[in-house]
Amino acid sequence: MALRALRRNKMRSTLTALGIIIGVGAVIAMVGIGNGAKSQVEAQIASLGQNVILVFAGNWSSGGVRGGWGSAGTMRVEDAEAIAREIPGVIAVSPEVRDHQQVLANGLNWYTQILGEGPEYLDIRDWPLEEGAMFTDQDVRGTAKVCIVGKTIVNQLFPNEDPVGKVVIIRNIPFKILGVLVPKGLSVMNTDQDDVIIIPYTSEMKRVSKRTNLNAIIVQAASPDVSDRVQRDMSDLLRQRHRLGPDRDDDFTIRGQQEIADAATATTRIMTVLLGSIASVSLIVGGIGIMNIMLVSVTERTREIGIRMAVGAHGRDILLQFLIEAITLSSVGGLIGIIVGVGSAELLATWKQWPMLISISSVVLAFLFSAAVGVFFGFYPARKASRLDPIDALRYE
Amino acid sequence: MAAVIKLENIHKTYHTGEVDVLAVRGVSLEIGQGEFVAIMGASGSGKSTMMNIIGCLDRPTEGRYFLDGTDVSHLDRDELAAIRNKKLGFVFQGFNLLSRTSALENVELPLLYTHDHVTADMQRERAVHALEIVGLADRADHHPNQLSGGQQQRVAIARALVNSPSVLLADEPTGNLDTRTSAEVMGVFQKLNDEGITIVMVTHELDIASYTKRNVIMRDGVVVNDALVEHRAIAEVELRKLQQAHQAVKLSS
Numbered sequence: 001m002a003l004r005a006l007r008r009n010k011m012r013s014t015l016t017a018l019g020i021i022i023g024v025g026a027v028i029a030m031v032g033i034g035n036g037a038k039s040q041v042e043a044q045i046a047s048l049g050q051n052v053i054l055v056f057a058g059n060w061s062s063g064g065v066r067g068g069w070g071s072a073g074t075m076r077v078e079d080a081e082a083i084a085r086e087i088p089g090v091i092a093v094s095p096e097v098r099d100h101q102q103v104l105a106n107g108l109n110w111y112t113q114i115l116g117e118g119p120e121y122l123d124i125r126d127w128p129l130e131e132g133a134m135f136t137d138q139d140v141r142g143t144a145k146v147c148i149v150g151k152t153i154v155n156q157l158f159p160n161e162d163p164v165g166k167v168v169i170i171r172n173i174p175f176k177i178l179g180v181l182v183p184k185g186l187s188v189m190n191t192d193q194d195d196v197i198i199i200p201y202t203s204e205m206k207r208v209s210k211r212t213n214l215n216a217i218i219v220q221a222a223s224p225d226v227s228d229r230v231q232r233d234m235s236d237l238l239r240q241r242h243r244l245g246p247d248r249d250d251d252f253t254i255r256g257q258q259e260i261a262d263a264a265t266a267t268t269r270i271m272t273v274l275l276g277s278i279a280s281v282s283l284i285v286g287g288i289g290i291m292n293i294m295l296v297s298v299t300e301r302t303r304e305i306g307i308r309m310a311v312g313a314h315g316r317d318i319l320l321q322f323l324i325e326a327i328t329l330s331s332v333g334g335l336i337g338i339i340v341g342v343g344s345a346e347l348l349a350t351w352k353q354w355p356m357l358i359s360i361s362s363v364v365l366a367f368l369f370s371a372a373v374g375v376f377f378g379f380y381p382a383r384k385a386s387r388l389d390p391i392d393a394l395r396y397e
Numbered sequence: 398m399a400a401v402i403k404l405e406n407i408h409k410t411y412h413t414g415e416v417d418v419l420a421v422r423g424v425s426l427e428i429g430q431g432e433f434v435a436i437m438g439a440s441g442s443g444k445s446t447m448m449n450i451i452g453c454l455d456r457p458t459e460g461r462y463f464l465d466g467t468d469v470s471h472l473d474r475d476e477l478a479a480i481r482n483k484k485l486g487f488v489f490q491g492f493n494l495l496s497r498t499s500a501l502e503n504v505e506l507p508l509l510y511t512h513d514h515v516t517a518d519m520q521r522e523r524a525v526h527a528l529e530i531v532g533l534a535d536r537a538d539h540h541p542n543q544l545s546g547g548q549q550q551r552v553a554i555a556r557a558l559v560n561s562p563s564v565l566l567a568d569e570p571t572g573n574l575d576t577r578t579s580a581e582v583m584g585v586f587q588k589l590n591d592e593g594i595t596i597v598m599v600t601h602e603l604d605i606a607s608y609t610k611r612n613v614i615m616r617d618g619v620v621v622n623d624a625l626v627e628h629r630a631i632a633e634v635e636l637r638k639l640q641q642a643h644q645a646v647k648l649s650s
Contacts, residue, residue, distance in 0.1 A: 008497050307493045310454065311507040311556070312482020314475045391454050394493065 019286030024337025034272025116204025132179025306393025326378020486557025
């Protein structure tokens, strides 16, 4: 009965449902984009490795001029060794030195990041090799001229050949390539993580940059539970080793993975909420459209309501009829909206290369919400119809 | 003769603004099983108000109304709706059919609101039967805009009959029809009345009232005359007369 009335006014029903279609579609697509971004960030954070704690050297400052992280030059290899030796719950430590150099190989050259690391670095970062093997403790002790290269380096310097066993020249020193890393993609900061050459930190310090201090120490805790305690212990240990009195600030910074993750996901969560609420507004506007049309429909069909009441329809029957009409409009609109939303999300995903994550829960929620919009905005017109006086309704012209 | 409708000292007052309108002031009336009554009067005489009260669309301000022996003067909206559905059939001046809905579906309408359980097949069967009674079974699939005025009114009569009501109420049923079609429709009413259906009709046309058996005349909210019709018009005879007159006009031109 209610459906018949909708079918009679195809154009109007379609346009009314369109409001809901756009609303639901927008909610699904927007939340999909937001969730996609969030999951991408989470994946990037997971690419740091498990339970990783970063210890940066503090910043150097003199007469108001301040250097960046690690510029203070206070972090030493001995600190890394002390952490590994003295703090329980630490399962791996890699001293890190960073540098940028113009490298040569194969008649080609490339400006890239040189990372000096310990042999456990790849295990900490959960970064497997595509081929070859990591350098060993022995290489570190012997300041060996060996390296591991990222995929970008292979693409730039060894476009058509297998780089393992070949040589890269860093600051006129030939380093033998032991392995190639599996590509990792962009980092949280949108830098290319594969544009890197990893060499033993000892080799970096003695042969390449000729310095004695570290930029950072990368520490892996045994589990998330001990992570906080490990961070505290490291802080105490480093303050003691650097002979910092109680009135002096830390000359280092400790960052747990959780903190980094929290900061990054907070941003994307705000984005999801923002996009979702903008889209919800359009859903509400769609609901008001339904209410408007239902009110018009009640006025227009006053006589029909009068006839139905005269032949014995209760107020309840009329209420139900109009409510069903409104709910049908909104939930059919909702269903089509889901299809449109998922479709446009897929389209955006392929066209703009945006990550997209449409969860079942957001689809179900959008549908239920659209049905609820139907009930909410349909109730007032339906009640108005059911309260009409049959005599007045029959005389209505 | 059992009284189907029994009105006891009915009053109806409308409060419109500051002035109270006394539309009906003390009407007592009994209508028995199988009667065919016309309530007549000029506009403002209170006949429409009486019709609304008899039709359970409105409640009297004062007085009691027994329909089929039950006091219906103090029922609420929903109870009145159930009474209308079960015991009354309405035929209106403006036909009041649902447009863009077939004749058959229009006739089925009261069955949708019946609280006794009626299956879809039974609904259809009863609706087709009601259309057969008014001679429109072959137009069941037509929509109101494909039917003539007389046919539309007959669909409305079929709708009023479908629930086998105790009383058929007609409010100016021929008001929108020409003389010939009016006679046809009145013929349908007479046939139904001959089969034992009680009919109450409101009209201000004397010649229409002459098809009924009893005329109740109202003025200023009271009944001023209540008499049986002496020279009752028979629809078939009237139709034949009309045809002859039509022929005569044709011949003379």
